[in-house]
Amino acid sequence: MPAYERTDRYSTVAIWLHWTIALLVLVNIAVGLLHDPIPALRGWMAGHKAIGITVLVLTLGRIIWRITHPAPPLPADVPAAEKGLGHATHFAFYALLLAMPVTGWMMVSGSAKPGGLTWFGLFDIPYLSVSKATSGFGHAAHGVLGWLMLALVVLHVAGALRHHLILRNNVLARMAPAVRR
Numbered sequence: 001m002p003a004y005e006r007t008d009r010y011s012t013v014a015i016w017l018h019w020t021i022a023l024l025v026l027v028n029i030a031v032g033l034l035h036d037p038i039p040a041l042r043g044w045m046a047g048h049k050a051i052g053i054t055v056l057v058l059t060l061g062r063i064i065w066r067i068t069h070p071a072p073p074l075p076a077d078v079p080a081a082e083k084g085l086g087h088a089t090h091f092a093f094y095a096l097l098l099a100m101p102v103t104g105w106m107m108v109s110g111s112a113k114p115g116g117l118t119w120f121g122l123f124d125i126p127y128l129s130v131s132k133a134t135s136g137f138g139h140a141a142h143g144v145l146g147w148l149m150l151a152l153v154v155l156h157v158a159g160a161l162r163h164h165l166i167l168r169n170n171v172l173a174r175m176a177p178a179v180r181r
């Protein structure tokens with residue numbers, strides 16, 4: 001008997017991790033992209049960093065959960081090419097959910113100052129030991145990957161809404177805490 005049951009829905013833990021991480025990532029993309037044009041958002045950058053480290057920790061937990069709890073099967077009539085696109089998007093998301101925080105962390109570690117990186121002021125987050133070049137690479141990668149992530153979110157949401165509103169199958173419902181189909 002496996003430690004989990006295969007049903008037509010994601011597990012409660014997977015659902016809550018998905019939506020918590022999604023919300024944190026959307027806030028971080030918005031604050032990251034808008035803190036330059038909107039000076040009022042600059043004070044939010046300490047929160048951006050703390051949220052990013054939180055996403056890193058939650059994602060590590062989420063990946064372990066995902067490996068030990070397979071996704072529920074997709075509806076049988078989803079074409080193989082669409083299944084492939086979905087899986088590729090999800091895989092790219094997991095890579096970005098790790099790469100965005102790590103490159104941000106690398107970037108700020110290039111100009112480390114005592115007490116400069118904290119988790120919402122509650123405790124210090126250590127800086128990484130990186131060279132100037134590595135920190136510069138982190139900065140460049142963080143900017144490019146941020147736009148890539150935004151593009152993936154648009155594709156992902158369009159896919160989810162297409163399943164729910166046009167194909168009218170259970171793909172969104174299986175990841176939603178409340179929606180049933």
Ligand code: HEM
Nearest residue numbers: 025028029032033049052053055100101104105108143146
């Ligand atoms: C979920 C994780 C994260 C996401 C989605 C995210 C997203 C972004 C985005 C989209 C930008 C704007 C990039 C640009 O146009 O240059 C940005 C900027 C920035 N991020 Fe993040 N970030 C994350 C985590 C982090 C972490 C963990 C740190 C540091 C510990 C960090 C530090 C920064 C800094 C300092 C900037 C400003 C860079 C500049 O103004 O040149 N980020 N972030």
Ligand code: HEM
Nearest residue numbers: 022025026066071086090093094153157160161171172175
């Ligand atoms: C930054 C935001 C988001 C990220 C990073 C994200 C990431 C992910 C990832 C990695 C998966 C794969 C789960 C697995 O391992 O099987 C997934 C599944 C899913 N997401 Fe998102 N998501 C985001 C936002 C959204 C939004 C806004 C919606 C709804 C409009 C949504 C709907 C879904 C659905 C329906 C699934 C299940 C798809 C399937 O089983 O093939 N996601 N998401």
